[in-house]
Amino acid sequence: MPWTALWPLTFSGQGDYFTSPPVWDGRAGGALGSEPRFGARSVAVPQHVADQRRGALQAMFGEDFFDRIHVEPRVLNLGNVSSVQQRAVRVWNAYRARALTLTDAALVAGEGIVLTAPGATPLPFAPLSERTWQIAVGTDGPPVIAATLSFQFAGFGAIPVVITGQRIVAWAFAPDWSRGVLERLAWKTDILTSPTQVEQRRGLRSAPRRSFEARMIVDGRERVLLDLAVFGWGGRTWALPIWPDVQWLANEHALGVRVIACDPAHRDFRVGGLVQLCGKTAFEVEVAEVEAIGAISITLRHPTTKAWPRGTRLYPVRTARLAELPKVTRLSDQAAAISARFDIVESCDWPTVADAPMYRGHPVLAQRPDETEALSNGWQRVLLTLDNDFGRPFVMDPADWAAVSQAHHWRMHGRAERSAVRSWLYTLRGRQCAVWRPTHADDLVLVANVAGTATALDVANVGLARFAGLRPGRRDLRIELRNGQAIHRRITAAVALDDEIERLTIDTAIGVDIRPQAVQRISFLVLSRGDSDEAEIEHHTDSDGAADASLVLRAVRDPDSDDSGPAPA
Amino acid sequence: MAYATSAANDPNELLDKLRLFAQGNGWAIDGLRDRTTKTGRALSLHAGPLYATFLTELTGGDGNRPPPFVGAFGHTGYVANANADVQNEASAIAWTNYAQGPYSAVHFFSQVAPQPYLHIVLETQAGTFKHFGTGRLVTAGAVHTGQYVYGSQWFYDANHINSPDDQRHAVAFDDAWYNFVSPVTRVRADYDGVASRWHSVSDSDTDTRRLLCGWRGRAAPINLLKDLGHSTLTGRAPGQPLWCAVPRGAGLFSDVGHPPDLRFIRLDSYAPGEELTLGSDRWKLFPVHRKNGPAGTPNSGIYGYAYRITD
Numbered sequence: 001m002p003w004t005a006l007w008p009l010t011f012s013g014q015g016d017y018f019t020s021p022p023v024w025d026g027r028a029g030g031a032l033g034s035e036p037r038f039g040a041r042s043v044a045v046p047q048h049v050a051d052q053r054r055g056a057l058q059a060m061f062g063e064d065f066f067d068r069i070h071v072e073p074r075v076l077n078l079g080n081v082s083s084v085q086q087r088a089v090r091v092w093n094a095y096r097a098r099a100l101t102l103t104d105a106a107l108v109a110g111e112g113i114v115l116t117a118p119g120a121t122p123l124p125f126a127p128l129s130e131r132t133w134q135i136a137v138g139t140d141g142p143p144v145i146a147a148t149l150s151f152q153f154a155g156f157g158a159i160p161v162v163i164t165g166q167r168i169v170a171w172a173f174a175p176d177w178s179r180g181v182l183e184r185l186a187w188k189t190d191i192l193t194s195p196t197q198v199e200q201r202r203g204l205r206s207a208p209r210r211s212f213e214a215r216m217i218v219d220g221r222e223r224v225l226l227d228l229a230v231f232g233w234g235g236r237t238w239a240l241p242i243w244p245d246v247q248w249l250a251n252e253h254a255l256g257v258r259v260i261a262c263d264p265a266h267r268d269f270r271v272g273g274l275v276q277l278c279g280k281t282a283f284e285v286e287v288a289e290v291e292a293i294g295a296i297s298i299t300l301r302h303p304t305t306k307a308w309p310r311g312t313r314l315y316p317v318r319t320a321r322l323a324e325l326p327k328v329t330r331l332s333d334q335a336a337a338i339s340a341r342f343d344i345v346e347s348c349d350w351p352t353v354a355d356a357p358m359y360r361g362h363p364v365l366a367q368r369p370d371e372t373e374a375l376s377n378g379w380q381r382v383l384l385t386l387d388n389d390f391g392r393p394f395v396m397d398p399a400d401w402a403a404v405s406q407a408h409h410w411r412m413h414g415r416a417e418r419s420a421v422r423s424w425l426y427t428l429r430g431r432q433c434a435v436w437r438p439t440h441a442d443d444l445v446l447v448a449n450v451a452g453t454a455t456a457l458d459v460a461n462v463g464l465a466r467f468a469g470l471r472p473g474r475r476d477l478r479i480e481l482r483n484g485q486a487i488h489r490r491i492t493a494a495v496a497l498d499d500e501i502e503r504l505t506i507d508t509a510i511g512v513d514i515r516p517q518a519v520q521r522i523s524f525l526v527l528s529r530g531d532s533d534e535a536e537i538e539h540h541t542d543s544d545g546a547a548d549a550s551l552v553l554r555a556v557r558d559p560d561s562d563d564s565g566p567a568p569a
Numbered sequence: 570m571a572y573a574t575s576a577a578n579d580p581n582e583l584l585d586k587l588r589l590f591a592q593g594n595g596w597a598i599d600g601l602r603d604r605t606t607k608t609g610r611a612l613s614l615h616a617g618p619l620y621a622t623f624l625t626e627l628t629g630g631d632g633n634r635p636p637p638f639v640g641a642f643g644h645t646g647y648v649a650n651a652n653a654d655v656q657n658e659a660s661a662i663a664w665t666n667y668a669q670g671p672y673s674a675v676h677f678f679s680q681v682a683p684q685p686y687l688h689i690v691l692e693t694q695a696g697t698f699k700h701f702g703t704g705r706l707v708t709a710g711a712v713h714t715g716q717y718v719y720g721s722q723w724f725y726d727a728n729h730i731n732s733p734d735d736q737r738h739a740v741a742f743d744d745a746w747y748n749f750v751s752p753v754t755r756v757r758a759d760y761d762g763v764a765s766r767w768h769s770v771s772d773s774d775t776d777t778r779r780l781l782c783g784w785r786g787r788a789a790p791i792n793l794l795k796d797l798g799h800s801t802l803t804g805r806a807p808g809q810p811l812w813c814a815v816p817r818g819a820g821l822f823s824d825v826g827h828p829p830d831l832r833f834i835r836l837d838s839y840a841p842g843e844e845l846t847l848g849s850d851r852w853k854l855f856p857v858h859r860k861n862g863p864a865g866t867p868n869s870g871i872y873g874y875a876y877r878i879t880d
Contacts, residue, residue: 058709058812058824059707061807061809063810064808064832064850064852065807065847066808066847069849070847074846100879498796
């Protein structure tokens with residue numbers, strides 16, 4: 001084979017190497033003479049290097065990373081310090097060929113902080129060597145931690161490590177459940193109302209203020225501990241256990257574990273938050289930080305410092321302050337009862353309801369109220385009265401509408417129900433947000449069969465055409481069927497056929513044929529908001545048991561437009 | 570203060586903020602004038618022998634390359650001509666498109682020695698970034714000058730808006746480019762006695778003024794490094810100097826240097842605007858255009874730039 005036959009295999013055929021150099025058309029740049037600093041660069045290659053190629057150093061990531069001092073981390077944010085926290089600060093001399101000397105590593109404002117250095121200064125650092133400083137922050141010391149650890153290398157500026165945090169102390173006294181625990185959620189809403197009762201509502205708090213009230217009975221050593229704790233640190237922030245969310249550990253947990261087997265569902269645990277482990281007395285207590293929450297366990301950021309046996313109480317924790325100094329009732333020289341009220345100092349978020357049926361852009365509060373106690377109903381009408389005291393008073397009804405109000409009462413059993421009710425409270429946001437509330441009463445009675453395609457219902461005459469006039473609050477229906485289905489429709493017209501029957505026209509056909517016997521209940525739907533910014537949850541027992549919450553809902557004028565977007569309410 | 574963050578309502582106000590920032594950081598302002606040829610303004614400035622002019626152009630473009638534009642070109646000396654666009658040995662203009670205000674934030678980075686530069690990151694709306702600026706490369710080899718200007722032109726066509734590797738987008742210091750929009754990186758590399766060479770990224774292999782740089786093109790100097798994600802141990806990603814190479818004839822290329830204090834970096838583990846600390850250095854990290862994001866919005870994936878704060 002002649003060698004030329006190999007030609008296509010040995011060369012790409014593109015002829016890159018064989019084109020004659022392009023002809024340059026350039027002219028001399030006037031700038032060249034004035035720029036000697038930026039001209040050609042040559043690198044001296046040592047004589048003993050055999051291959052004397054010339055070239056330029058190419059910058060790479062190493063140029064950014066080596067040949068400097070790394071201190072890691074630069075900021076130590078310890079968060080809420082409720083037990084001894086141990087952290088490491090690593091100092092790395094990343095110079096590839098330069099030894100450094102650490103002349104000083106000083107801790108400023110380090111009260112209550114123990115620094116363990118790897119050696120006394122001056123401390124030599126060989127090239128690429130690393131040393132670790134241990135920092136232990138204890139619970140005793142000023143409430144706010146603001147220390148600086150600064151590393152001083154000869155020939156360099158000081159490299160500071162900022163240590164911040166807050167010392168808190170666990171409230172380890174258990175409540176007296178015979179009186180229950182009262183939890184209060186307070187939103188704040190600014191309402192601007194027009195004379196025709198159309199409202200603009202602004203929520204002024206992104207999260208509600210939350211407070212807890214409970215009575216505690218302490219005796220023996222605990223009584224004195226409480227007395228001293230409140231006396232000494234009463235103005236500080238406490239790690240307050242969320243008492244209703246208590247659970248008892250089912251397993252033994254040895255010292256130094258990070259995973260605690262428990263059931264975190266529907267409890268106030270959150271990543272980055274705190275938990276409290278509490279033994280038999282208020283002296284056996286540990287507060288830890290949550291790193292991750294699993295389905296059947298929580299993982300702590302740092303290992304526990306005590307062994308926790310089966311039966312240890314585990315609480316989620318919120319930081320709180322005493323709203324007022326507790327009132328103590330002396331029961332005997334050994335025992336005392338104290339009533340304490342705590343305001344949570346962090347914002348407490350909770351998801352809003354996600355699975356409620358929606359009607360015209362608002363969720364429907366389909367759950368029937370607990371009626372073991374009588375629920376009050378009422379109307380609120382704004383009348384303008386002009387009375388000059390000698391003629392007959394002049395009364396005007398500018399809105400020509402009454403806001404119906406109705407109490408709603410929840411009795412909750414177990415954590416899932418409590419969680420759902422809390423979601424409703426967070427959906428309502430005090431007085432800010434509106435939901436559809438059925439009257440949950442037998443308001444209308446169907447008297448004739450309705451075809452699935454029909455848009456008219458014949459109901460027993462109750463005077464809807466005469467009095468209600470299709471105004472907000474009395475023009476939306478919730479039709480509950482015996483098979484569990486619920487249908488929401490708007491009445492677009494009502495006419496009394498005779499004294500017995502009224503015919504209602506609805507906006508869309510129901511879709512299923514309905515016989516009167518199949519109807520459980522037809523209630524009016526009222527677009528309503530809370531009548532108060534405060535809601536109280538009365539925890540009779542911990543969250544496995546019962547709790548009560550009640551609320552008054554008040555009608556708002558919903559917009560007449562038929563859009564399903566958020567109402568301007 | 571070599572780093573400052575500010576806000577501006579429109580490109581012209583941005584130029585004025587840039588003037589104040591540059592003046593405070595050792596740049597000499599030659600002029601801030603209305604342009605005579607187009608609707609817009611022109612800011613000429615210099616640091617030592619490095620001259621540049623920043624321009625705005627409020628109209629023009631099209632749906633895929635929407636106005637307003639902010640651009641820059643490099644030149645030598647300053648000519649107080651009536652036409653602000655005419656300067657000595659000027660490069661073509663490196664444009665940045667769709668620089669509409671008001672901006673969420675504006676970040677300025679500057680240095681005058683040893684290599685002068687002015688780097689500007691525009692956050693046109695939350696999470697969306699535009700980059701432009703000028704400066705002098707950290708030169709390598711037998712190269713004089715080394716001035717560069719760059720911008721960023723995203724191609725706003727619904728089919729390509731969210732493909733970061735598409736050649737329709739002209740990305741600063743990246744040569745994977747096809748001429749749907751004008752090239753946005755121009756480097757002046759004088760060497761071998763040949764002067765006044767403004768190189769720009771090119772879609773032609775035979776272009777003698779071609780510039781090779783970046784990470785998206787197969788032939789680009791740091792193409793392989795773009796696939797290098799963060800360290801699984803530390804979550805940190807390496808920043809890569811944006812090497813630039815130019816043809817030397819006979820199919821050979823020479824490295825000419827890299828822009829100072831500007832790196833390519835993958836943003837897998839970083840948020841837009843986040844700061845990365847390396848020893849005593851602080852780097853601000855921004856996406857090339859917008860980090861990931863839903864379909865239908867501009868998306869430059871995890872490609873990003875790191876700018877060093879040198880104060």
